[in-house]
Amino acid sequence: MAEMASPEAPPADLRFRRRIGPLAAVRDVWRARELVRTLAERELRARYKQAMLGLAWALITPLALMVVFTLFFNRVAQVETGGAPYPLFSYLGLLPWTFFSTSVSQGGQSLIQNIPLLNKVYFPREVFPTASVGVAGLDSAVALVALGGLFAITGFLPRATSFWVPVLLLIQVVFTLGVTYVVSAVVVYLRDLRHALPVLLQMGLFATPVAYGIDFVPESFRTLYVVLNPLGAVIDGYRRTVLWGLGPDWGLVLPASISAVVVLLVGYLLFKRMETGFADVA
């Protein structure tokens, strides 16, 4: 068939372009929902099969950090908690942070850990990071039990303004998904980056108002800060609504949510762009 003399390079108009329609993308993922479930189940099973304490690990990580913060951090730097007990204050920050850091560290490696599957059949590759975020969400749900316990022990009650929580949660998930997509795709091309991840996340923990309040960030920088780190606004929002009976600080939450949406959109497009080359370098 192609017995003609072959040119050295294809004509430019022949270049393969992947169409990435948002609708097609959503449909792709919806079709792969069974796969997301299977993967999430598998990750959960693998994670907790050997661990003696099983699901309790999801509780232990944030609780241990909370204890450390309460015993040390709170002593050294007097944190203004707005009248709420410090353990509750820090645990409310640790919940979203743990969700974020688990998602990014697990999801970030999800692609390279599944290279055997990447080379098999076409399916939307975002199922891997998405499944990791789903698993982190389950962990968070388990860790929520401890929050209930903390309320019971301290005798402190969540305020009625807690109804804002779903809005904040949405921002948290949107931002986390975006970051996880980018990290997972980049790690395929730059394998050594995964060694840097734990350090970066460790730094992130202290750069985010988890152990302290957002008032540590100078007021004039605060808007810029939450644009760079929407989690700051989310955590502050949780504390305001659940502990202090206030509404979210829209001056922070709005820029944060816009930033989170941009991160997800750009992250997703970047992921799809890089996806084309995964099999070439896997």
Next chain:
Amino acid sequence: MSPKGQIHADRVWKRFRADRRRMLLRDELQRLSARIRRRGRTGWRWALRDVSFAAERGTSIGLVGANGSGKTTLLKILSQVMYPYAGSVDVGGRVGALIEVRQGIHPDLTGRENVYITGSLLGLRRKEVALRFDEIVEFAELEDAIDRQVKFYSTGMQMRLGFAVAAFLEPDVLLVDEALAVGDAAFQQKCLDRMQAVLGQGTTLVFVSHDLAAVEATCTRGIWLNNGISEADGPIRDVLGTYRRSIEEAAESAFTVPGVVRLVKTEVSGTDGGIPRTQEPLEVTLIVESPEPRLGIVFLGVSEGPAPPVFSLRHDLHLGAGETVARCVIPRLPLPRGRFYLWAGVYAPGGRDLLGWHPVAHFDVAGGDLDITPPGVVRLAPIHVQASWDVSAR
């Protein structure tokens, strides 16, 4: 999207980096700085160049070509795991692929989990996979091992699982690469049978193998890839013929090999110097030159293309200083019509080679064709056997 089972590949190009590249930040930075300094582009190597073909549902295509000619790359692009650099590919329906033995099965999962994962990768629901589960396990002969992690499987077991999963989850298009070579002969036959059965159900098959006999037994159409270019596309026999001829031409350039002794001349002929004929005498004459008198053993072999020899002969040789003529006569040549290769080597009695094993000549045989084998059954070597039949009512 094409209708189920159809394949359309239109002017596909694919390139890879030619440099040795590890996926590390440091390497990436080095390349970047090299690019800035030299202002040159980093090297690329074309793996596929302008490859086009289309296949209807139920077609069986044998993809042949030397190592590195782009066969596996084409399969990966067909399976939509890899994307072309230019051109377009459209494959209709579910694609089952067995591209490399370890590819596609996940080492940390049990066999059972792998079956289900692959099922969901192919877009099957759990229930649908469950329906075929027992069949898969039985075919792969993994009854005792199915709940063990795949990393504890032997290579053969992994291949069996991979093939069974790919072939039993009712793909519309089945892609099978070299992987089959890992299995034992009985299992290979089982796989070939299964491919026939799947073809019968209307699945489109693309089969890559260096075992040309297996390709010929399985496929009706052939595509020969040479250096990323589709050199021939047509009925399997024609394509394989063209391909074999090109291999032979390439092998001919390797006719002279250095050694302690030298082969001055090789002659292959039939009766009275004519063309060799099936079941008639064949005469081989070798003239060997040695610098000093010595004992040697000469080996002769005949092969079909680059394959291992169909048969080989061995004879002691007293070499004098200078040229020695060795003549070998095969009274009844058991080869069918076609082109064959004569290989030779001279060894010292201890086994050290005086002249390595290499092809020394090719010759055409005139005469009868072989009877064909049943569909999906591979003939190992072309041996012409005379037989007489007697069929009568009883």
